[in-house]
Amino acid sequence: MINKTVKDVTTACKGVKDGMTFMLGGFGLSGIPENAIAQLVKLNVKQVTCISNNAGVDDFGLGLLLQKHQIKKMISSYVGENAEFERQMLSGELDVELIPQGTLAQRCLAAQSGVPAFYTPAGYGTEVGEGKESREFNGKMHLLEHAFNADFAFVKAWKGDTAGNLIFKGTARNFNPNMCGAATITVAEVEELVPAGELDPNQIHIPGIFVQRIFQGEKYEKRIEQRTVRKK
Amino acid sequence: MALSKEQIAQRIAKEVKDGYYVNLGIGIPTLVANFVRDDIEVEFQSENGILGMGPFPFEGEEDADLINAGKQTITAMKGASFFDSAKSFSMIRGQHVDLTILGAMEVAQNGDIANWKIPGKMVKGMGGAMDLVASAENIIVAMMHTNRAGESKILKQCSLPLTGVNCVKKVVTNLAVLEIEDGKFRLLERAPGVSVEEIDAATEGNLIIDGDIPEMTF
Numbered sequence: 001m002i003n004k005t006v007k008d009v010t011t012a013c014k015g016v017k018d019g020m021t022f023m024l025g026g027f028g029l030s031g032i033p034e035n036a037i038a039q040l041v042k043l044n045v046k047q048v049t050c051i052s053n054n055a056g057v058d059d060f061g062l063g064l065l066l067q068k069h070q071i072k073k074m075i076s077s078y079v080g081e082n083a084e085f086e087r088q089m090l091s092g093e094l095d096v097e098l099i100p101q102g103t104l105a106q107r108c109l110a111a112q113s114g115v116p117a118f119y120t121p122a123g124y125g126t127e128v129g130e131g132k133e134s135r136e137f138n139g140k141m142h143l144l145e146h147a148f149n150a151d152f153a154f155v156k157a158w159k160g161d162t163a164g165n166l167i168f169k170g171t172a173r174n175f176n177p178n179m180c181g182a183a184t185i186t187v188a189e190v191e192e193l194v195p196a197g198e199l200d201p202n203q204i205h206i207p208g209i210f211v212q213r214i215f216q217g218e219k220y221e222k223r224i225e226q227r228t229v230r231k232k
Numbered sequence: 233m234a235l236s237k238e239q240i241a242q243r244i245a246k247e248v249k250d251g252y253y254v255n256l257g258i259g260i261p262t263l264v265a266n267f268v269r270d271d272i273e274v275e276f277q278s279e280n281g282i283l284g285m286g287p288f289p290f291e292g293e294e295d296a297d298l299i300n301a302g303k304q305t306i307t308a309m310k311g312a313s314f315f316d317s318a319k320s321f322s323m324i325r326g327q328h329v330d331l332t333i334l335g336a337m338e339v340a341q342n343g344d345i346a347n348w349k350i351p352g353k354m355v356k357g358m359g360g361a362m363d364l365v366a367s368a369e370n371i372i373v374a375m376m377h378t379n380r381a382g383e384s385k386i387l388k389q390c391s392l393p394l395t396g397v398n399c400v401k402k403v404v405t406n407l408a409v410l411e412i413e414d415g416k417f418r419l420l421e422r423a424p425g426v427s428v429e430e431i432d433a434a435t436e437g438n439l440i441i442d443g444d445i446p447e448m449t450f
Contacts (some may be wrong), residue, residue, distance in 0.1 A: 019441040025280065027280040027317070028303035030296060053317070080356030081303075098355075101279065102321030102363030120325065121366035125344075125397035126360060158297075169315055170297035171281045177316040205316075223294035228304040229291040 001196040004164035004214045009039045012187045012213045016152060018045050018070075023108065023153040023179040024052040028081070028225045031172030032061050035189045035211065035217040036154035041065060046072070049073040051148055053104060054173055055085045060223055075148075077101035081225065093121050099128060101146050105175060110147035110209065111182035117146045153183035156217070157206070158188035164208030173205070181210030189217035233427045234406040235448075239372050240268040242450050244404050245332055247372055248274055255279065255324065255364060258302045262333060264333055267273025277329055279320050279360040283427040300359065324360070334367035336360060336375045336400075338390045341437035343400045345373060346392035353380070358395060361396045364395030377405035377434045380383030380433045384436035386410065407431050416440050421448045427438060 006012045006180050013036060016022075022040075026032030038046075039227050041064050050071055056063035065071050073095040099107075100122040110118055119142035122214035123129050133144040155176040158169035166188055168176055180186050193216040208214075235243070237260050246269035250253055255277045256262050265287075268274055276285040278300040285300060286307035294305040306313075323329055338346040345365055348358040365371060378384055386403065403410040408431045409421040418440040422431055424447045432439055 020238045026298060027301075030280075030299050030303070045323075076357060078359040079358035086355070098357045100358055100362035100366075101317065101360040105317035105321050122325070122363040124366060126362065126394045136384075143418055168314075168316075170295065170308075171278070171299050172297040173314055173316050174281050175317045178318045186400060196429075223297050224305060225299070225303040226305065227294055228288045228306075229294060232290050 001163040003162050003191070003210070004135045004208060004211055005162045006210045006213045006215050008215060009189070012036065012189070012215045013039045014042065015185065019103050020045070020151040021048045021049040021051065021149065023148065023183050024050060025173065025174065025176035025179050026097050026156040027053050027174035029061050029223050031055065031156050031168070031174050031176055032056070033154040033156040033189050034220055035085070036087070036187060037061060037064060040070070041068060042162055044068065044070065046070050047072040049075065051104070051150060053074045053077050053101060055079045055082050057225065058084050060081060060221070066094070072147065073097065076097065084086065092143065107145055107148045108175060108178040108182045112178065112180065112205065115147060117144055119143065120145055128214050129186060129194065148182060150183035151178040151185070153186040155179050155186065155188050157188055157190045159192045159199060160188055160214050161194050161196045161208070162214070163196040164211035164214050165199055165204045166190070166201060166206040166211065167203055168205050177206050180206045185212045186210060187212070188214045191217060233423065235423045238263060239450070240404055240406060244372055244374055245450050247402070247448070248331060250274070252330040253277055253283065253328065254331045255329050257361070259335040260374050261335060262302065277320070277323060278306070281315050281317060281320050282306070282308060283315070283323070283357060284309040286312070296428065316381065321363050322362070324363055327367060327369055329368065332364050332371045332385065333374060334364060334371070336373045336385070338385050338387055339373055339375065339400055339403050340387050340390045340419050341412065343398040343449050344390050346390040346393050347395050349393045353395065361398040363394050365399045368399070369403070371400050373400050373403045375403065375405055377407040380401060384434055386435045386437050387434050388437050407434055413440065418442070419445050421446055423448055
């Protein structure tokens with residue numbers, strides 16, 4: 001099998017430069033590529049564009065890059081949990097493009113699948129549709145949306161093998177599979193890396209062809225954003 | 233008496249039918265799950281990637297890999313499934329979800345809805361709301377009839393940036409159940425003890441009042 005393993009996050013992030021566009025998996029803080037984010041902070045790459053559903057919280061996730069003013073532009077669907085984000089956006093330091101969540105997912109999928117553009121009804125008649133081509137299908141108006149164009153996709157899976165095959169867990173799956181193969185280089189970090197052959201091919205969510213580099217992540221914090229419980 | 237948020241949720245729960253797949257938005261809609269009859273089979277979809285969402289976990293059993301679209305820790309029911317975000321919105325855009333319940337800041341009599349942005353004040357993003365309202369056949373809006381200043385949120389025309397156009401069919405507020413019909417709000421039910429006149433006064437949009445308007449039952 002083709003071996004996609006790299007020894008650590010440093011090697012995995014090789015080639016990352018100022019001004020690049022990154023995709024980052026995760027929904028809220030669930031399923032975010034914690035190791036890659038920490039490395040991007042360490043490398044101090046500047047003026048980057050981040051495509052990610054959310055922007056983390058003030059002191060975790062993409063919030064760490066925001067603190068250091070590394071992000072020039074965010075493309076997200078919901079950014080409500082981050083005060084520093086709001087401050088940078090309102091002061092004009094940060095460029096923000098808010099797009100519907102389903103459109104965000106489909107633009108990733110389109111990039112992964114070689115579909116340059118597609119029509120969706122989401123956002124028609126709203127400010128999201130301003131300046132976009134629209135067309136009627138079956139009596140309903142739709143907007144033309146384009147595939148993303150990114151340099152790196154950073155995703156996080158539960159298990160992976162040396163061939164780059166990935167299995168996700170629970171709702172930590174979210175945008176991660178859609179971003180695999182949607183950028184020039186896809187970097188997957190996993191909680192458990194096993195030799196090729198150990199994962200059941202029937203259970204694989206993302207085949208290794210969509211992944212260029214895979215590494216065993218470490219020290220996952222897996223922070224919970226809204227801890228809600230019921231009494232026994 | 234105007235309804236509490238729980239009572240709005242309780243009234244909406246009556247609209248949830250056996251065999252429905254239902255997407256619940258954040259806020260009052262989330263409470264609807266607590267009031268659905270337990271003799272019917274309903275599956276809740278959360279757009280971050282679960283069908284068959286269950287109640288909050290018991291203390292100590294929270295899992296960072298198992299949350300809902302509000303980022304709250306949840307559980308999965310027996311028979312639940314997980315999927316990626318694109319698949320989730322295939323369910324939504326493909327109209328496989330039977331009922332969508334969401335909150336709003338404003339609703340207009342042509343079915344327009346605004347719930348994602350107050351220019352210069354609140355810019356959090358639309359999340360999945362634009363996909364949901366653009367695609368769902370069956371949308372119920374849960375909201376307060378007026379804002380804190382007492383001004384109507386049931387309008388001729390929305391003043392805030394829109395989430396979707398001509399999409400809302402039914403609105404349940406703390407005062408009334410309304411249906412959108414030919415560019416007007418038809419008053420279907422009133423909250424117990426709330427008069428038609430009070431509802432009319434709290435409604436800026438055109439209101440159709442036909443015959444005796446029954447009180448809501450729960």
